[in-house]
Amino acid sequence: IFFGKRKKMKNLTLVVMLLCYSFASSSGDSTIHTNNWAVLVCTSRFWFNYRHMANTLSLYRTVKRLGIPDERIILMLADDMACNSRNQYPAQVDYRGYEVTVENFLRVLTGRHENAVPRSKRLLSDEGSHILLYMTGHGGDEFLKFQDAEELQSHDLADAELLIMVDTCQAATLFNQLQSPGVLAIGSSLKGENSYSHHLDSDIGVSVVDRFTYYTLAFFERLNIYDNASLNRSYDPRQLMSTAYYRTDLYQPHLSEVPVTNFFGSVMETIHTDSAYHAFSSRISNSKIKSDTPFNQPFNQLSEQDVKEDLQNTNNQNDELKTEKQKCPYSEMRADLHEKLKKIENVDTMVNLSIAVMILVVMVSSSLL
Amino acid sequence: MPVLDLGLIFRTSPIDPDLIRGKSQPLFPSGVAEGYWLKQASMSPYAGSMYHGSPLLLSLLGPLTVQRIKGQPSHLFCSLVFVIADILSAMLLRGIGHKLQMAYGLNARLLGLLKSPRDKEGILPSGDIAALVYLWNPFTIVCCVGLSTSPIENMAVILALNGAVTRRVPLAAFGLVMATHLSLYPAILTIPVIFLLGYGLDAPPLKLFLQTRNVESDNRSSTSSASKQAKLKPTAHLPFLWRTVVHFVFWVLVWSLCVLVLCGLSLSKHGGLEEMFKRTYGFILSIEDLSPNIGVFWYFFAEVFDFFRSFFLIVFHVNILFMLLPLAIRLKHRPCFLAFIYLAISSLLKSYPSVGDSALYLSLWALFVNELAVDMKFSFFLFCGYLGVSLLSPVMHNLWIWRGTGNANFYFGNAIGYACFQIVFVVESVSAMLNHDRALKKCNPNHQEVKN
Numbered sequence: 001i002f003f004g005k006r007k008k009m010k011n012l013t014l015v016v017m018l019l020c021y022s023f024a025s026s027s028g029d030s031t032i033h034t035n036n037w038a039v040l041v042c043t044s045r046f047w048f049n050y051r052h053m054a055n056t057l058s059l060y061r062t063v064k065r066l067g068i069p070d071e072r073i074i075l076m077l078a079d080d081m082a083c084n085s086r087n088q089y090p091a092q093v094d095y096r097g098y099e100v101t102v103e104n105f106l107r108v109l110t111g112r113h114e115n116a117v118p119r120s121k122r123l124l125s126d127e128g129s130h131i132l133l134y135m136t137g138h139g140g141d142e143f144l145k146f147q148d149a150e151e152l153q154s155h156d157l158a159d160a161e162l163l164i165m166v167d168t169c170q171a172a173t174l175f176n177q178l179q180s181p182g183v184l185a186i187g188s189s190l191k192g193e194n195s196y197s198h199h200l201d202s203d204i205g206v207s208v209v210d211r212f213t214y215y216t217l218a219f220f221e222r223l224n225i226y227d228n229a230s231l232n233r234s235y236d237p238r239q240l241m242s243t244a245y246y247r248t249d250l251y252q253p254h255l256s257e258v259p260v261t262n263f264f265g266s267v268m269e270t271i272h273t274d275s276a277y278h279a280f281s282s283r284i285s286n287s288k289i290k291s292d293t294p295f296n297q298p299f300n301q302l303s304e305q306d307v308k309e310d311l312q313n314t315n316n317q318n319d320e321l322k323t324e325k326q327k328c329p330y331s332e333m334r335a336d337l338h339e340k341l342k343k344i345e346n347v348d349t350m351v352n353l354s355i356a357v358m359i360l361v362v363m364v365s366s367s368l369l
Numbered sequence: 370m371p372v373l374d375l376g377l378i379f380r381t382s383p384i385d386p387d388l389i390r391g392k393s394q395p396l397f398p399s400g401v402a403e404g405y406w407l408k409q410a411s412m413s414p415y416a417g418s419m420y421h422g423s424p425l426l427l428s429l430l431g432p433l434t435v436q437r438i439k440g441q442p443s444h445l446f447c448s449l450v451f452v453i454a455d456i457l458s459a460m461l462l463r464g465i466g467h468k469l470q471m472a473y474g475l476n477a478r479l480l481g482l483l484k485s486p487r488d489k490e491g492i493l494p495s496g497d498i499a500a501l502v503y504l505w506n507p508f509t510i511v512c513c514v515g516l517s518t519s520p521i522e523n524m525a526v527i528l529a530l531n532g533a534v535t536r537r538v539p540l541a542a543f544g545l546v547m548a549t550h551l552s553l554y555p556a557i558l559t560i561p562v563i564f565l566l567g568y569g570l571d572a573p574p575l576k577l578f579l580q581t582r583n584v585e586s587d588n589r590s591s592t593s594s595a596s597k598q599a600k601l602k603p604t605a606h607l608p609f610l611w612r613t614v615v616h617f618v619f620w621v622l623v624w625s626l627c628v629l630v631l632c633g634l635s636l637s638k639h640g641g642l643e644e645m646f647k648r649t650y651g652f653i654l655s656i657e658d659l660s661p662n663i664g665v666f667w668y669f670f671a672e673v674f675d676f677f678r679s680f681f682l683i684v685f686h687v688n689i690l691f692m693l694l695p696l697a698i699r700l701k702h703r704p705c706f707l708a709f710i711y712l713a714i715s716s717l718l719k720s721y722p723s724v725g726d727s728a729l730y731l732s733l734w735a736l737f738v739n740e741l742a743v744d745m746k747f748s749f750f751l752f753c754g755y756l757g758v759s760l761l762s763p764v765m766h767n768l769w770i771w772r773g774t775g776n777a778n779f780y781f782g783n784a785i786g787y788a789c790f791q792i793v794f795v796v797e798s799v800s801a802m803l804n805h806d807r808a809l810k811k812c813n814p815n816h817q818e819v820k821n
Binding site: 148149150347348350351352354355358361362365366367 | 408424425428429532537539540543624627631634635637773776
């Protein structure tokens with residue numbers, strides 16, 4: 001396997017797997033799980049973002065293979081490699097090209113469409129749905145970029161009931177703002193870390209898939225519809241070249257109790273077993289530890305302000321020193337002036353009058369001198 | 370002047386400023402209305418991030434942004450103020466041009482160049498041309514209608530130049546102090562203003578007068594100190610009128626004190642002078658606002674790493690400063706032209722350029738039409754370049770921000786093109802002026818060796 005080149009800038013493949021426990025807010029009980037939906041979004045276009053398209057389409061294929069029918073999949077692709085006639089797996093693309101915008105995406109999630117939008121473009125989930133939301137593209141600290149023109153921020157995702165699994169650069173930051181219950185967050189990298197592409201295809205010339213997705217898909221390739229593997233898988237940080245991170249505090253059931261097919265396949269009667277998938281059993285403990293770290297990282301945004309302040313601090317200090325030295329003999333005068341100023345109610349008219357006087361003096365002096 | 374009246378009528382016609390502001394790129398967001406509102410709400414006018422100008426401007430213009438007359442478009446009074454400022458600037462430009470034209474004719478006569486192809490009637494009325502160029506320049510009109518504060522800043526600069534040219538020292542000092550107070554960059558005009566007051570108006574180099582001195586026999590009165598000097602002493606140095614310059618410095622101090630006291634008064638409750646300096650000059654020097662404009666710095670500073678930010682800030686500001694001295698040495702015999710070059714360079718390299726700055730230096734260029742119009746190369750190329758850039762720039766901005774089919778690079782490419790055209794313009798103007806001086810030397814019919 002050719003471990004291809006690192007992404008230079010903050011390339012972000014956001015794998016957002018959205019588990020939506022839609023239940024009546026009064027009762028905390030989960031309703032019967034009846035169907036699965038999948039919303040797969042690719043937000044970047046152009047050839048050099050081929051891997052994002054490939055991520056989305058490979059997950060589309062996985063999800064279809066595991067049983068979610070086309071009617072319950074909403075596929076949003078910002079560029080149309082899928083519909084290329086050479087493609088062996090033609091996709092039913094619901095939102096294509098420039099229709100992939102933050103507004104349309106949020107409309108799909110919230111269900112607030114205009115009347116004319118066809119059924120195939122709507123997320124018609126109900127109480128018993130689990131929704132898989134997969135998003136890929138570029139992003140960074142608390143945002144995801146849509147087509148070079150817009151961004152989806154972590155605030156936008158916060159209000160939904162989501163399980164967010166984010167595989168991007170600084171993935172952990174995108175769910176900083178989440179507060180709703182029923183949300184489980186799994187991220188591929190922490191704040192300040194990048195997520196990396198997996199390998200390069202020399203025929204195509206660009207990276208074709210990202211690491212986190214690659215290992216996720218590798219896991220799924222081994223499954224079939226009848227498997228009982230749980231969601232509690234962990235990722236090897238050495239292979240990912242970043243630290244996977246789980247945020248479990250908002251999610252009630254334990255991670256190992258949640259079967260993967262809850263979200264990725266069709267609804268089946270599953271009998272849960274306690275054993276996780278064998279290959280990953282030894283790494284269960286790692287995932288728990290990593291869930292605590294992102295929130296302790298200091299924010300480095302103040303450094304820019306510090307630089308600016310340093311530039312002006314020296315000036316201010318000099319001014320203060322000078323005025324202090326001059327104030328001592330004139331301190332009484334200044335105190336008097338201040339009191340007078342406070343008594344004068346309308347400083348503004350005085351300033352205006354003074355400006356007028358100044359202009360008058362200018363005109364007089366320039367005509368005389 | 371019927372043409373000037375036409376300009377006035379055109380301006381006061383009810384052009385909707387929102388149309389201009391909405392469709393084209395933001396010139397320099399004045400934010401006067403916001404600053405005024407904050408002030409009325411007893412907060413510091415700098416509390417919001419929109420207003421970064423002078424508190425005096427706020428006291429003058431603020432109430433005007435609020436008053437409305439029924440049936441008239443909003444901001445009518447503000448527009449009127451800017452129209453009046455533009456007309457005053459045009460009249461002052463006319464005064465400068467008149468003086469320069471007289472000096473040019475005088476120098477030409479002294480050098481015996483009247484027999485050259487250009488007669489006295491052939492001298493173009495540079496004052497009128499400059500005034501017309503200023504009034505009818507599309508950039509000026511867009512600034513005036515788009516309600517940026519450029520007309521007032523331009524007026525202060527032109528006031529300073531007029532005062533220096535007509536030797537009214539308090540006026541020059543006042544103009545310079547106000548211009549520096551409103552935006553930082555006219556401070557570099559101190560050098561040409563001092564030269565104007567000390568050495569006098571633009572004149573060909575002293576050597577030419579020394580060459581003709583030996584041939585002339587009759588005494589002619591002249592106002593140019595260069596020719597007087599040439600008659601009196603055989604040295605090659607111009608006299609420097611120190612008395613006038615000291616006078617000027619005194620008035621500068623007086624006006625600066627007034628301005629600082631007034632600003633301190635109006636901001637006494639909101640942090641005082643330090644706050645003002647931090648928010649006005651500090652804002653200009655530290656380039657905090659990275660919203661797109663017709664300049665090139667916003668793009669650069671959006672991607673520069675924080676570690677290098679102060680370094681690049683210093684580099685960009687020194688870029689203007691280090692050009693001042695060589696130009697001053699080379700062009701000290703032409704201080705008005707030096708002022709034009711300084712203004713062009715500062716409007717090219719300042720932190721937040723706008724088309725109002727271009728309006729100013731283009732009309733100042735027209736003051737030197739007698740010397741430059743013949744020699745200047747690439748004039749058609751530059752004209753087309755300016756036209757193309759000013760037409761494409763709002764289009765690219767629209768594509769990027771409103772339609773979303775373009776991105777920042779479209780607009781920035783335009784800005785880079787604009788900067789290139791400006792650079793070519795400045796370089797060509799300087800070389801045309803120097804060529805003009807060399808041409809004077811060549812076609813001087815009384816060419817003789819100078820004995821030092």
